[in-house]
Amino acid sequence: MSPHTRLTFPSGWExxxxxERAKWCAALSDLVYDERSKREWTEAExxxxxxxxxxxxxxxxxxxxxxxxxxLVxxxxxxxGRVAVGGRDEPYSLAFVA
Structure with a gap:
């Protein structure tokens, strides 16, 4: 399995x-990868x-x-658990809350 690539975004496009769409897609990508990896599940699992x-x-x-x-559901x-959507400090963030 190859490592997960985290996207970075240049300034000036906000x-x-x-x-906006790419930032949300990247946040979802990171959430899924991180949570799946924590559980040691393969992509197939x-x-x-x-x-x-x-x-x-x-x-x-x-x-x-x-x-x-x-x-998200x-x-x-x-x-x-549930998925929490970012707030004021990190508007483009998603987190899993058990």
């Missing part, structure tokens, strides 16, 4: 719709637990999926 395809897991961890409510169910 407020652009593509920037996570896919089975979540009821999604391995390709979809790769898209989740590759910053290709936008964190809409359905995705699915993750909360799989990880057994």
């Amino acid at each position: 407020g652009h719709p593509d920037y 996570f896919a089975e637990r979540a009821g999604v395809s391995l390709d979809y897991v790769e898209e989740l961890e590759g910053s290709a999926v936008y964190p809409d409510p359905d995705v 699915m993750l909360a169910t799989v990880f057994g």
Whole structure:
């Protein structure tokens, strides 16, 4: 398994719709990878637990999926808690709360 790549974003693009979407997709990617890794689940194990395809897991961890409510509910169910959305200090953050 290759290491997870965390995206970085150049300054000056804040407020652009593509920037906003990419930041949320990257936050979701990091959340899924971190939580799956903590549990020592393979991508295939996570896919089975979540009821999604391995390709979809790769898209989740590759910053290709936008964190809409359905995705967040699915993750909360799989990880057994809830997903907290960022606040004032870190607006583009997602965290798992047990």
